[in-house]
Amino acid sequence: MTAPDTSRPALALYLHIPFCTAKCGYCDFNSYAGLEHLVPEYTPALVRELELWAPAARRFEVRTVFFGGGTPSLSSLADLEAITRAVRNQYDVAHDAEWTLEANPGELTLEHLAGMRALGINRLSIGVQSLHDDELKMLDRIHTAERAIEAVEAARAAGFDNLNLDFIFGLIDQPIGRWQETLERALALRPEHLSCYALTVEPGTALYYQVAKGMLPEPDPDVVADQYEWTRDRLALAGYRHYELSNWALPGRECLHNLVYWHADPYLGIGAGAHSFFAGQRFANVDAPNRYVELVNATHEEREGVGSATMQQIKGGESPDEATMRADAMILGLRLMEGVSASAFEARFGDSVQSIFGPAIQRHLGTGLLEWARDRLRLTTRGQLLSNEVFIDILPDAAPTEAYRA
Numbered sequence: 001m002t003a004p005d006t007s008r009p010a011l012a013l014y015l016h017i018p019f020c021t022a023k024c025g026y027c028d029f030n031s032y033a034g035l036e037h038l039v040p041e042y043t044p045a046l047v048r049e050l051e052l053w054a055p056a057a058r059r060f061e062v063r064t065v066f067f068g069g070g071t072p073s074l075s076s077l078a079d080l081e082a083i084t085r086a087v088r089n090q091y092d093v094a095h096d097a098e099w100t101l102e103a104n105p106g107e108l109t110l111e112h113l114a115g116m117r118a119l120g121i122n123r124l125s126i127g128v129q130s131l132h133d134d135e136l137k138m139l140d141r142i143h144t145a146e147r148a149i150e151a152v153e154a155a156r157a158a159g160f161d162n163l164n165l166d167f168i169f170g171l172i173d174q175p176i177g178r179w180q181e182t183l184e185r186a187l188a189l190r191p192e193h194l195s196c197y198a199l200t201v202e203p204g205t206a207l208y209y210q211v212a213k214g215m216l217p218e219p220d221p222d223v224v225a226d227q228y229e230w231t232r233d234r235l236a237l238a239g240y241r242h243y244e245l246s247n248w249a250l251p252g253r254e255c256l257h258n259l260v261y262w263h264a265d266p267y268l269g270i271g272a273g274a275h276s277f278f279a280g281q282r283f284a285n286v287d288a289p290n291r292y293v294e295l296v297n298a299t300h301e302e303r304e305g306v307g308s309a310t311m312q313q314i315k316g317g318e319s320p321d322e323a324t325m326r327a328d329a330m331i332l333g334l335r336l337m338e339g340v341s342a343s344a345f346e347a348r349f350g351d352s353v354q355s356i357f358g359p360a361i362q363r364h365l366g367t368g369l370l371e372w373a374r375d376r377l378r379l380t381t382r383g384q385l386l387s388n389e390v391f392i393d394i395l396p397d398a399a400p401t402e403a404y405r406a
C-alpha cells in the first residue's frame, strides 16, 4: 500500500442510502422497506447536499468514500453514476481513494457488480451474516447461504479484489459448532476482510419486542464469549489481523474508512440520518428520508453554496459537548487493538488521558481489562470480551452516542 499524501488534511465521505427490500428484525439502522417511491427524489437530494458541502470541504483531500445503508447495492447504476460524478466533480478525491459499497447478496447480479466496479467502486462489503439458511431466515435476511456464496463469486468475477464479508454470531440458541461452520465456509472464500459482530438486541427492533415478550430468549453471554474467543484464535491462524474489536483483515486490507471513525478523524456524512464529525463538531442529518429530501431542497433554494452553516437546516442529531467528544475519542480508540496513544490524545485535547479518565483507567488496570503498552492504553485480551464495562466507566454521564457503533 502506498503511503498517503499527508500534505493536505484527509476527509472521509459517507453516503447514506436508506432503502431496503425488507427490514431485518434485528436492524436498528436508519433503513426502510417500502420507500422505493422516494428514490427518484432522494438521489438528486443527495447530489445537492454534496454540492452544498463542497465549498466547506475544499481544503480537504477525500481519501475514502463509503456508500452505507440501508442497501446501497439496490441503487441503479444511473443513480450511483450521478452520485460518484458529483463526488468527483465537487471534491478533491485522492487517485487511490478507497470506494466501498455495502451490498446485500440477495440482489447482486454480475452485470450490476461489473457496472459498480466500472464506476470506481473498489471495495465491496457484503452482508452475509450467516451461512445457514435457517439462521438467515431467523434474521429475516432475504437471501440463502448459497446465494451469498454466489454473490461473492460474482463479485470476484466482476473484478473486486477487496471484499469484506459481514457476519453475526451469538445468534439465539446458536451452538458454537454452527458458528464455526459458517466461519469455516467464509474462510474458504478467502475474503480480504471479515466483520464479525455479536448479535445485539437493540431497543425498537422487532427482535427486541420478541425478546421482551418472552417469545425468544436473549443470546447467552457465555456462549457469545466462547464464540468470540474461538473466532479470534481461528482468524489469527488463518492469517487475519485482529485490528478492531469486531474486525479482521489480511495484511494491508484494513477498512481505511472505518479507521477514520475509530481514530476520531473528520468525516462528512451525506444523506438521511448521516452523522458527521466536521470542523470540530459532531452532528447528524434528520433521519426520515422524505423530511431529508424536503429540507435539502429548501436549503438549496434559499441558501445555495453557503457551506456548513447551511446545513444547520437539515440537522437532526445531537451536538455533543467537549467532555463527550473526549470520551468518544477514548472509547472509539480503545475499540482498536492498538489502543489509544496517550501523547496523541494530549496533543489533541490539551489534557492527559490520566487527568480526564484517571479513576476509570486505574479501576480497569486493576480489573485486568486495560493495560499500558508503552505510550498506548489498550484493552487486554479479557478486556476485549468485556469492553462495555470499560466504556461505561469512561462515559461522562450519558448513553453511548451513535459514533461508538461505527
Ligand code: SF4
Residues within 6 Å of the ligand: 019, 020, 022, 023, 024, 027, 028, 029, 031, 069, 070, 071, 104, 127
Ligand atoms: S439489509 Fe441491512 S440495513 Fe437493511 S434492514 Fe437488513 S440489516 Fe438493516
